[in-house]
Each structure stands twice: as structure tokens, then as C-alpha cells.
Amino acid sequence: MRTKARSGLDALPALGTPAEIRELADRGYGPSSPPPTNAHIHLPPNFSAFDSVEQALELAASQQIGVLGISNYYDYSVYGEFVDRARKVGIFPLFGLEIIAMQEDLRKAGTRVNDPANPGKTYLCGKGITRFEDMSPEARRLIDVIRENDSRRMTAMVDHMRSVLSSRGLGTNVDEQAVVDMIVQRHGSPRESVFLQERHISQAFQEALFRQLPAEGRLSRLNGLLGAATKLSDPADHVGLQNELRSHLMKAGKPAFVEESFLSFAEARRLVLELRGIPSYPVLADGASPVCEFEADIEKLIEELKIREVYAAEWIPVRNKQAVVADQVAKMRAAGLVVTAGTEHNTLDLIPFQPKCKDGDLPPNIRDVFWEGACVVAAHQFLSVNGECGFVDANGSPNPAYSSADDRIQSMAKIGAAVIQRYFDLCKTN
Numbered sequence: 001m002r003t004k005a006r007s008g009l010d011a012l013p014a015l016g017t018p019a020e021i022r023e024l025a026d027r028g029y030g031p032s033s034p035p036p037t038n039a040h041i042h043l044p045p046n047f048s049a050f051d052s053v054e055q056a057l058e059l060a061a062s063q064q065i066g067v068l069g070i071s072n073y074y075d076y077s078v079y080g081e082f083v084d085r086a087r088k089v090g091i092f093p094l095f096g097l098e099i100i101a102m103q104e105d106l107r108k109a110g111t112r113v114n115d116p117a118n119p120g121k122t123y124l125c126g127k128g129i130t131r132f133e134d135m136s137p138e139a140r141r142l143i144d145v146i147r148e149n150d151s152r153r154m155t156a157m158v159d160h161m162r163s164v165l166s167s168r169g170l171g172t173n174v175d176e177q178a179v180v181d182m183i184v185q186r187h188g189s190p191r192e193s194v195f196l197q198e199r200h201i202s203q204a205f206q207e208a209l210f211r212q213l214p215a216e217g218r219l220s221r222l223n224g225l226l227g228a229a230t231k232l233s234d235p236a237d238h239v240g241l242q243n244e245l246r247s248h249l250m251k252a253g254k255p256a257f258v259e260e261s262f263l264s265f266a267e268a269r270r271l272v273l274e275l276r277g278i279p280s281y282p283v284l285a286d287g288a289s290p291v292c293e294f295e296a297d298i299e300k301l302i303e304e305l306k307i308r309e310v311y312a313a314e315w316i317p318v319r320n321k322q323a324v325v326a327d328q329v330a331k332m333r334a335a336g337l338v339v340t341a342g343t344e345h346n347t348l349d350l351i352p353f354q355p356k357c358k359d360g361d362l363p364p365n366i367r368d369v370f371w372e373g374a375c376v377v378a379a380h381q382f383l384s385v386n387g388e389c390g391f392v393d394a395n396g397s398p399n400p401a402y403s404s405a406d407d408r409i410q411s412m413a414k415i416g417a418a419v420i421q422r423y424f425d426l427c428k429t430n
Contacts, residue, residue: 030417034371035066040342044187047199069094076132101268116288126277128380139274149261154196160256280312287319336405340373375416
């Protein structure tokens with residue numbers, strides 16, 4: 001897998017030199033119309049809607065997706081297979097990651113950032129990473145800290161879940177290794193690439209509950225097991241039950257909750273940069289009700305991101321209403337932020353790949369902004385892997401070769417469009 005990941009990146013330099021791509025960009029070389037684009041999905045062994053990378057890429061191709069971004073947590077060995085399969089179906093691959101950090105001052109102030117239940121807890125994405133295989137020593141150190149903290153927490157949470165359910169009348173033999181076995185069996189993932197998430201744990205206990213409780217009478221038993229009245233109406237609703245297990249047993253203040261340990265925001269940002277990526281803030285907005293305090297005022301949010309030297313943002317529009325996306329994405333872009341969009345696909349629901357809003361399709365002008373953002377990420381990847389400064393430099397400062405933020409974004413987007421079209425052309429001939 002590790003060899004695959006490195007060889008997969010060799011496809012980017014093969015597109016030509018930066019000088020050649022810039023010449024193509026200057027001539028307006030690029031897709032005649034933007035293809036459907038999704039900059040953020042999760043693939044197994046992360047908790048994912050997909051059984052395999054192959055399934056994800058085949059579905060994406062069947063839906064005419066032209067550009068697709070992977071954004072996994074904490075292990076990137078699957079990226080090589082992603083690149084290989086993307087090339088076979090003619091989809092341009094974007095490389096990203098997602099990190100959970102803590103802003104301690106905001107936690108103490110009770111300020112929710114982009115997690116509606118936990119003040120200070122902050123999700124941060126990295127876009128266009130290219131050093132996910134041959135990591136720097138600092139990147140490796142930070143990844144190891146995250147993995148060790150998460151592994152301890154997940155082990156304790158599995159034990160707590162088993163104990164709580166047993167005390168409420170449902171004995172199971174689910175332990176940490178059983179959860180890992182479930183993932184390996186479902187996805188065929190190497191055991192060493194598996195790092196558990198809360199959703200994995202809830203799925204393992206949901207499956208155990210389904211095995212032990214007949215559908216008839218299952219809902220009435222749930223009230224006692226959950227310690228609350230279930231909202232489920234269908235005893236076979238496995239996704240709904242997984243969500244209820246998390247809500248009633250695993251979240252903060254619930255009996256199986258285990259306190260989390262996080263990197264600081266500065267460390268999370270540093271990790272993105274060590275992997276040669278662009279730090280990007282995933283916006284929740286009206287995906288929470290009420291809206292998180294950190295995001296309550298869009299102008300203030302933009303200001304806070306720039307203070308933290310974050311010059312990109314990402315939306316998962318299916319969480320948001322059209323009016324909110326149209327207003328806030330436009331304001332972010334006008335303020336000089338690169339903006340991308342994705343679907344996550346981090347539940348078992350096989351929703352469409354093309355991002356859309358909670359109440360309808362993306363407004364056309366906003367779809368254009370998201371396409372532009374994907375092109376900037378493609379340009380950053382290409383330039384970075386060729387040893388040049390991309391959208392940001394190694395310290396996260398915007399590329400100084402441009403006169404303004406708007407000039408930087410537009411110029412990078414043209415380079416990215418040329419990179420993507422060149423890739424499409426080569427895929428057709430190979």
C-alpha cells in the first residue's frame with residue numbers, strides 16, 4: 001500500500017512541468033464546462049458509506065463525477081488505491097485529511113466552533129496534501145500522538161458500552177478487537193490501517209443488538225437499553241439505531257462517554273502544512289441549531305479564520321439551506337478565501353456524490369465558486385509535488401507571487417483547470 005501511494009503521486013508530475021502547465025493555463029486550456037465535483041468524502045477503513053474504494057469510484061464515475069477528493073482521518077495507506085482506481089475511471093483525485101483539535105480558550109469560554117455539542121472542539125481539514133506517504137518527522141510525531149490518544153479512548157469507550165448494555169440486560173462479547181474484525185471483514189482493510197471511530201463502535205453494538213433481539217419487540221427493549229424513549233419507528237433501521245446509541249450512550253454526559261484528548265489548533269494546522277496541504281475550515285453554519293457561536297456572524301468568522309492564518313473553507317451543503325450557502329459562500333469568496341464543497345459520505349447512507357443543499361440544488365454561481373476552489377486545490381497539489389509554492393507556502397502564508405487574494409485565487413484556478421484537463425486527456429489515451 002505504501003509503495004502504491006507514492007507511485008500514485010507520480011501521475012501528477014507526468015502531466016508536464018509547471019512551466020508547460022502555466023503556458024496551457026494562459027491559453028485558457030481546461031474543461032469546456034466544469035464537471036461535477038466533490039472535494040470531500042471518506043473511504044474505508046474510515047467509517048464510510050462505501051464497502052470499498054472500488055465501489056466508491058465506480059459509483060462516482062456512474063454519476064459523472066470528474067473531480068473527487070478523499071479526506072480521511074489519520075491513516076493514508078488507502079490513498080494509493082484511490083489514485084489507481086481514480087485514474088482507471090478518469091476521475092481527477094484530490095488528496096485531503098481531517099483533524100479534530102481543541103481551542104482551549106474557546107472551550108473555557110463555552111464557545112462552540114463547528115461541533116454543536118462540545119465548546120472549543122474544532123474540525124480542521126487539509127486540502128491538496130502531497131506528503132502523506134513520506135512524512136516529515138514532525139508530521140509523524142503529530143500523527144502518532146493523535147493515534148495513541150484515539151486508540152486509548154476507543155478501547156475505553158468499547159468497554160464502557162459493553163458494561164452499560166450488560167447492566168441493562170444485553171450481554172455482548174463486543175470488544176476492541178471485535179470492532180476491528182468487523183471493519184476488516186467488511187472492507188478487506190489491513191488491520192494496521194484501522195483506527196476506530198465512534199461510528200464504528202456504534203455499528204458493532206447495533207449489529208450485536210440486532211443479532212440478539214428479534215425484530216418483534218425490539219423497539220420496546222430499546223427504551224431500557226438506551227435509558228430514553230427511542231425515536232425509531234422501524235425495528236430494522238440500523239443507521240437510526242447507530243445514531244441513537246451514539247446520542248444516548250456515547251456523547252458527552254452519557255454513560256459510555258470517554259473524555260477526548262486533542263491536538264491544539266496550532267498543532268493541527270502545523271500537521272496540515274507538514275503534509276504540504278492547505279489548512280481549510282469546515283463550516284457547519286445552519287447545520288447546527290442554534291448556529292455555533294464561533295460561526296454566528298459570517299464577517300466575524302472570516303476575520304477569525306484569517307487571524308488563525310486559514311485561507312480556505314469547506315462546506316458540506318447537504319447540511320445547509322440554499323439561502324445560507326448562497327449568502328455565506330459568496331461572502332467568503334469575496335473576502336479572499338478559497339471555498340470547496342463535498343458530501344463526506346461518513347454515514348452508511350449512499351447519498352448522491354454531487355453536493356446539493358438541504359432544500360435543493362446549489363445555486364449556479366455557488367457551484368462555480370466550489371469548482372474554482374477544487375481547481376485551486378488541484379493547482380496546489382501539482383505545484384507542491386513539483387517542488388514549487390502552491391496556494392500557500394510551507395508556513396501557511398499565501399503565495400507571495402500575486403498582487404491580491406483575488407488574483408492569487410483566479411490564477412491558481414486557471415493552473416488547476418489546466419492540470420485537470422491535462423489529466424483527463426492522458427486518461428483517455430492511456
